[in-house]
Amino acid sequence: MMVAAFWLMALVLFAMATRIGRHFGLIPIVSQLLLATFGLPLLMYFWIEPGWQLSGADLISPSWLKNLYSLSFALLLGHILSDVIDLRLERQSLKIALPSFCIPFACGLATAVWLLPPQPWISSLAVGLLFAITAIPVLYLYLRHINYPPAATRRLVQTAILIDLICWTLFAFAQGSLHLSSLLLPLAGACLPLLLRLLGLRQPLLHSGCFFALLVVAEHFKLNALIFGIGYLLCMAALKVPLVLPLSATWMSRLQTWIAIPLILTFGIVQINVHSAIDSLSGMQLAALLLLPIASKLLGNWLGLGWAGASFEGASRWRESLLLNIRGLSEIVFLNLLLQQQLISPALYFALMLMGLIATLLPALAGMHRIPLNIAAPARSTRANS
Numbered sequence: 001m002m003v004a005a006f007w008l009m010a011l012v013l014f015a016m017a018t019r020i021g022r023h024f025g026l027i028p029i030v031s032q033l034l035l036a037t038f039g040l041p042l043l044m045y046f047w048i049e050p051g052w053q054l055s056g057a058d059l060i061s062p063s064w065l066k067n068l069y070s071l072s073f074a075l076l077l078g079h080i081l082s083d084v085i086d087l088r089l090e091r092q093s094l095k096i097a098l099p100s101f102c103i104p105f106a107c108g109l110a111t112a113v114w115l116l117p118p119q120p121w122i123s124s125l126a127v128g129l130l131f132a133i134t135a136i137p138v139l140y141l142y143l144r145h146i147n148y149p150p151a152a153t154r155r156l157v158q159t160a161i162l163i164d165l166i167c168w169t170l171f172a173f174a175q176g177s178l179h180l181s182s183l184l185l186p187l188a189g190a191c192l193p194l195l196l197r198l199l200g201l202r203q204p205l206l207h208s209g210c211f212f213a214l215l216v217v218a219e220h221f222k223l224n225a226l227i228f229g230i231g232y233l234l235c236m237a238a239l240k241v242p243l244v245l246p247l248s249a250t251w252m253s254r255l256q257t258w259i260a261i262p263l264i265l266t267f268g269i270v271q272i273n274v275h276s277a278i279d280s281l282s283g284m285q286l287a288a289l290l291l292l293p294i295a296s297k298l299l300g301n302w303l304g305l306g307w308a309g310a311s312f313e314g315a316s317r318w319r320e321s322l323l324l325n326i327r328g329l330s331e332i333v334f335l336n337l338l339l340q341q342q343l344i345s346p347a348l349y350f351a352l353m354l355m356g357l358i359a360t361l362l363p364a365l366a367g368m369h370r371i372p373l374n375i376a377a378p379a380r381s382t383r384a385n386s
Contacts, residue, residue: 108128
């Protein structure tokens with residue numbers, strides 16, 4: 001009963017934070033990150049653990065909660081992967097994406113090897129990918145919020161999609177290489193669209209329903225959901241079968257904002273003893289994890305944008321570098337995946353969560369919550385990554 005009361009209280013707190021944030025012009029994910037990074041650890045430290053006598057392990061132990069988490073995780077991961085796969089590559093986006101991925105990725109690998117405690121090679125690879133990742137949904141929301149020109153919006157979003165596709169694919173196959181069965185089973189499941197086509201079943205709703213249902217199964221049984229998701233959607237794309245979301249765009253957005261994202265954030269944060277997590281990192285390590293991902297990503301973005309050229313007359317290379325440094329949902333899902341599989345420590349999880357919050361807030365702190373003076377036409381997009 002106490003566990004259910006805690007989770008109900010957590011959802012209410014996230015709803016309140018989202019409402020208050022909107023009053024101050026913040027998009028929902030920023031308000032939720034603020035609460036998750038600062039509010040929840042304080043709540044656990046001063047009230048839940050001493051007053052309710054509940055630990056993080058107690059709070060995530062119920063089977064109904066784990067099933068709900070699997071459903072929420074599959075919903076978010078499936079939505080992100082659907083954006084990643086739906087890529088119509090342009091040369092200018094590729095020019096931006098290459099240095100925007102390679103420079104922070106190399107910096108992350110160097111940080112993992114030289115500054116962090118010894119860890120498996122796949123954990124070091126994951127740190128490099130976390131340095132490089134860009135959040136597609138939050139980037140799109142920022143661009144839409146400031147009425148960015150449609151062509152420039154498309155170029156930046158395509159760049160983020162390409163970066164995320166590289167990150168998810170590299171990690172999926174690196175993880176699968178450790179255990180052959182964890183690679184073969186998801187790949188076999190990813191071929192289901194081909195089997196459905198052979199059986200004459202071409203309905204997009206059937207293909208899409210199987211995709212989300214099998215993502216839940218893969219996450220619940222700790223199979224490689226990344227390999228399955230990427231492979232399944234590539235098969236659908238090859239067969240020219242569109243992905244149909246299980247709910248309307250409006251209800252998908254509501255479900256993610258009010259339930260899925262708060263649940264995933266809370267599920268990760270409550271497992272961490274923030275005091276011991278911070279104590280386990282030296283001052284140099286913490287500073288490196290907060291500053292180096294942002295600095296290296298900004299450098300990669302700056303070089304890529306210079307290589308690709310201005311997206312429109314008067315475009316600010318500095319502003320677009322900050323925008324491509326946004327982390328948000330993609331990094332949250334990746335962090336939770338790594339923490340669940342014990343590939344990163346709780347200290348590393350918390351430090352990179354804090355870094356993601358800072359990176360996501362930087363465009364707003366730089367004044368990009370206001371509409372630029374040289375932009376007259378509102379941005380339009382055929383697809384809302386919300």
